[in-house]
Amino acid sequence: MSPIPAVQKAWLPGALTPRVAINVALIAILALVPVYTALAGETFALTLFTRVIILAIAALSLNLIMGFGGMVSFGHAAYLGIGGYAVGILAKEGIASGFVQWPVAIAAAALYALVVGALSLRTRGVYFIMITLAFAQMIYYVAIGLDRYGGDDGLTIYHRSQFGAVLNLSNRTAFYYLCLGLLLISIYLVWRIVNSRFGMVIQGARSNERRMRAIGFPTFRYRLVCFVIAGAMCGLAGALLANHTDFISPAMMHWTRSGDLIVMVVLGGMQAMFGPLIGALTFLVLEEGLSRVTDYSNLILGPFLLLVAIAMHGGIDGLLAGARRG
């Protein structure tokens, strides 16, 4: 008996659908950004796209729990902050090695996710959203209280994470490709996870948790592990972000940042592998472009997002794939 062709969201090459074509084109364009900036002799695009890629990793991790797992975390920026602060604090204390900083960033974010998840995953809906938000606000104020590390003003990181002779993060192009590589690996990991047995449990629990328990799944522990995986991934994004901006501050985990991440996921298309990247790209480029043209960029961005949320089920990815659902 041959395996049944899945109705899963195809994104790997196989059939050259518009969606696959666009995803491939997107990767190609991202890969060529440093070439463009080198030729044009400017660094602005490289800076912007580095940021796009890093936040795409954060949005990807949110898509894992929110899009696939139905866990709407409204405190996801906290993981960015924890990852960033792990790098910043260690740098300030003289531990510059990335081989230490990054694992610490990932582990700290994972640990935080474990605590938040253990408490919040016992609740549903609005309560879940509020608890994740409350925890993130707590971390935000803790960061403000860290006087030694800049408090409200934040902390400048004078040396990017050191990886010895292997890699020099101060080279913007090398750093860019590292981020891009990590994004693609992360997308691949999420794709494997989502289609594995574990992913089936996570998606089943989004769809109908009560039923999952009735057929014999202890759903809580699976959701919790998923929550921790997402937290760890976002912690890595935080470590990248701190290196990118050479700076950390409580602002990177302000609740509006969590909102931005949700917007990116919804905009790009929930449950789509490349949705978070498309969402981050659209969001940040629009934000950047509009802010140059007008002081009231949010006045345009807001209604646009509203339109996407109302009119386009499945976000931009949904458009590419054609009507996914009735």
Add this chain to the structure above:
Amino acid sequence: MAYLPGRAVAEALLEIEGLTKRFGGVIAADEISLAVPAGELHAIIGPNGAGKSTLIGQLSGEVVSDSGRIRFDGREITNLPVYRRSRLGLARSFQVTTLFPDFTALDNIALSVQAHAGHSFRFWKNARDEPELREPAQTALARVGLIERTSTLVADLSHGERRQLEIAMALAARPRMLLLDEPMAGMGLEESARLLEMLRVLKGSITVILIEHDIDAVFALADRISVLVYGRIIASGDPAAIRADPGVREAYLGEGAVDG
């Protein structure tokens, strides 16, 4: 007055003793005692609001009982969580169909197979490519006559097909006991007939507790019937005995309802 089972306790696969549940001032289950031996198809009937679904909920673990005990296969399960009971072999179908709408018919059943195939902390291999999950699921799908709907999303199945799928999911878990909560509700004549036939085939190989409004189906299928009224079992016995029971006729069936 609690009904006491007449059969030897040792034979019973499921044993309920003094099971009680109150919702505020309403008694949904009032000292229910019942023993269901292995292989029996035991129907529970009663008017709306008699507490039938509550009893199913108590057995599956979704409703926590105020008092009383449940033993399954000689093991006390009164305080076990839902998923543990499921793993012991107690499967249920839901009255309101609660499948996973954005999965295909086969995906739904494969999930049920997966639930009983060890832990699911497996992050790498594509679950849709695992014959270990797909093949038993396909068998279960064929068993309920849905094989041509294998790749159809549940959202696109008819009501009757979903009900069949619901039972296929329960069966795919290879349960020792099946709790069926109004499996024929909302089904057309033809679909009902097919389901009835399926239950007839199943009968004997698996222990079933059946809640069903279709009285004709119940009397045709059941080995024994218990009548639940206001959370109490007022009678329990084989179909003939229930048919003849004056208390039952008065309380539930209505004069003449089961004649002929």
